[in-house]
Amino acid sequence: MSTLARAGSGLSASQLKAACSNCGLRELCLPVGLSDAEMKRLDELVTRKSTVRRGDSLYRAGQPFEALFAVRTGFFKTRTGSPDGREHVTGFQMAGDLLGLDGIGDDIHACDAVALEDSQVCVIPYAHLERLAGEFKELQRQFHRVLGREIVRDHGVMLLLGGMKTEQKLAAFLLNLSRRLGERGFSPTALVLRMTREEIGTYLGVTLETVSRCFTRFQDDGLLRVRHKHIEIVDLAGLQALVGDAAR
C-alpha cells in the first residue's frame, strides 16, 4: 500500500527499469541460484511492467497465453467458472507469486486472474523465457521447480477441499496466509484480508455464511480476533492443532 502510492496513478511506469537483479522479491520469484551473468540476461527478459487496478483482470479464461506474470505489489485471485455458472476461486497470489501458469498447457488461459487491490506485475514473455531456459540450465531447472511446486500445492488444496471439515479448512487457509505474509516481512498475526467471505468460501468449498460463522466461532474460542477484514491471530498453536500439521 505504501510503496504503491508512490508508483501508482502514472500510466506507463516503464520509466522505472524493472530489474530482477536488484528486485526485493528475487528470493520468492523465478530467479534463485542464478549467476550474475545469468541474472543480467534475465533482466532483458523482464522488460515490461503492468499496472492492474482493483477489480480488473490481468487476463481472462480463453485468452491466448503469451506471458507469465510475477506479482510485484498487490493481491490477486484466480478463478474458474463452475459449469453451473457459479465461480470457483483456485488461488490467491501476492508479491513474488507467479501468475499465468494455467496457460502453458494449451496456449490458452484456463482461468481469470483478477486484482483484489491495485497491483503491479512484471511481464515475462513466455517464448522468451523458454528460449532462455534452453540456454541456461539453471534457469530451466528453476522454472521446472516452480511448475512442480505448483502441482504439489494444488494437491495440498485438493486435500484441503476433499478431506477437511470447515474449521480445518479455514484454519489451514489462515495459517497459509499468515506464513506467506510473514515470509514477505509483514506481520504473521495481524492480517488484513483482501478478499471477501464469498471468495474465501468458494476457495474452500463452503458458503459465505459458513465462513462467517466459523470466524465468529474461532473468535469465541479465543483463537482469533475478528473485525470484518481485520484478523488477529491470537492462538496460532491452537489453529495449527486444528489442522493437524499441514501448512502450505
Place this chain on the structure above:
Amino acid sequence: MSTLARAGSGLSASQLKAACSNCGLRELCLPVGLSDAEMKRLDELVTRKSTVRRGDSLYRAGQPFEALFAVRTGFFKTRTGSPDGREHVTGFQMAGDLLGLDGIGDDIHACDAVALEDSQVCVIPYAHLERLAGEFKELQRQFHRVLGREIVRDHGVMLLLGGMKTEQKLAAFLLNLSRRLGERGFSPTALVLRMTREEIGTYLGVTLETVSRCFTRFQDDGLLRVRHKHIEIVDLAGLQALVGDAAR
C-alpha cells in the same frame, strides 16, 4: 491383462527393448511432434522398464525423486496422507499417463504411487530428460505442456471437490474415466473399475457409503447398470447433463 501375462513373472524384462519410436502410446505420452532424429535420441533416454505388482508402490512420499514414469500397461492411484491419518487419493493414472511429477518441485516425492493392478512403466531418468530438453526445443516445449496440463487438470479437480454435489462429482468422475478409456481404444460405456468405492470416495471427497448409494441411485434413475466393479453407462447424455458440461 492379456499382454501382461506374457511379459510378467520374468524379473528384469530388459530384454524387451523399450522404444518410444514404435510405442503404441506415443500419442498419449511425452513425445508428440518430435522429429525422427529427436525420437531416436529419446529412445536412448527411456532405457528401462519396470514391473509393479498390484498393491505395490512405484514410489513413496519422502523418497528422493530421480525419474518420471510413463504407464505402459496397468492402473495406478496417487495418494497423499491426510494430516489426521486418513488417505486422500489425488488421481488415477492409466496407460500413457505420466507419474512422478510431484517430485519435480523439491526433488522429493510428495505422494505415493500405488499400482491397482499388475502394471508396467517406462522409467525416464529426470536428469537425462532435463539435459535433452535443453537440447531439443520441441521436447522442452512438450514437457512444459505436460506440466501445464497437469496444473489445469488439478484445477478441474479442485472445482469438482469444491463446487459440486455428490451426484455431479460421481458423474464427472465416470465421464472422465469413460473418455480416457475411449481414447485408449477401450469401450467408453462398459467400464471395469480398478479402484474400490473407498478410493473413489477419498478422491471425490465423500465417504464410501455415499459413493455406493449414489451408484444405486444412478442405476435406479436408468443412467447406469452397476454390478460391483462392472459399470455400464446407459445414458451418457444424462450423466453429462448432471455435470453441466465440464468433462476433462
Place this chain on the structure above:
DNA sequence: CGGATGCTTGAGGTCTATCAAAGCGAGTGG
C-alpha cells in the same frame, strides 16, 4: 452523508457422515 456492498445472525431443511450389520465375490488352500 447516503447508497451499495459485504458481513453477521437466525431458523429450518437437506444432505452426508457415522455406526452397524448383512450379502456377495474373488481368491486361496485343502
Place this chain on the structure above:
DNA sequence: CCACTCGCTTTGATAGACCTCAAGCATCCG
C-alpha cells in the same frame, strides 16, 4: 474342484454439519 475366508459392497438408522432463505447491520466509497 470345492469350500472357506476375507475384503468389498450394499443397505439401514441416526445424528450432525452445512446449505438455503431471510432479515438486519456495519462499513466503505463516492
